Each structure stands twice: as structure tokens, then as C-alpha cells.
Amino acid sequence: MTNNDVLKKLRVALKLRDDDIVEILKLVDFNMSKSEIGAFFRKEDHPKYMLCKDQVLRNFLNGLVIYYRGTREQPKDATPKKITAKPKTK
Known part of the structure; x- marks a missing residue:
């Protein structure tokens, strides 16, 4: 599995657009264009x-x-996100 595959799968799983990825990279001072x-x-x-x-x-x-999650100094959200799982049916 290549880095491209990992990036593609994360993009789909997290429902990210190219704009979102550009913004996420800017958070760590890594600039890339949409193209x-x-x-x-x-x-x-x-x-x-x-x-x-x-x-x-x-x-x-x-x-x-x-x-x-936000940074250690300034957390984005004080409450953790709840993950709700569907109950398993037999």
C-alpha cells in the first residue's frame, strides 16, 4: 500500500475535500496547492x-x-467526541 493509497482512504473515510486537506496541512505550516x-x-x-x-x-x-484534537496548549474542544456504535443484532 502506497502513501497515495493511505491518503485516498483517509480522504474518503473522513469525507475530506481538497480544500480541507490544504487547510489541515496549513495547521502544521506545510503549504501545498489544491492542484x-x-x-x-x-x-x-x-x-x-x-x-x-x-x-x-x-x-x-x-x-x-x-x-x-487541537493543540496541547489550546484544545479545540473540551469534551471528547462520542462515538456511538450500533447494537449488534443476533
Whole structure:
């Protein structure tokens, strides 16, 4: 599994748009344009395809932590998000 695959799966799972990803990267002072982000989601045989390097994925994951939790100095939300699971039926 490549970094591009990981980024694609996180994008779908968290329902993020390219604008959201750009903003998340800005939280860790890592600037990229929407067109650069879009190149990660293209097919490998596309001429504008770009390989997502470790540095980009690492900064995205660090930004994602800040996006959802806030920083240690200034928490984004004082109450943790509740995850409600559906009861299992037999």
C-alpha cells in the first residue's frame, strides 16, 4: 500500500475535500496547492500523477491530529467526541 493509497482512504473515510486537506496541512505550516493535492488522487498512469512522499503524509497526519484534537496548549474542544456504535443484532 502506497502513501497515495493511505491518503485516498483517509480522504474518503473522513469525507475530506481538497480544500480541507490544504487547510489541515496549513495547521502544521506545510503549504501545498489544491492542484498538487489533486495530483495525489490521480491514477498512476496519468501524466499529472504525483507520488505522495513520506514528508507529505507525515505532515498531513500531524495536521489531522491538530484538526480533530487541537493543540496541547489550546484544545479545540473540551469534551471528547462520542462515538456511538450500533447494537449488534443476533
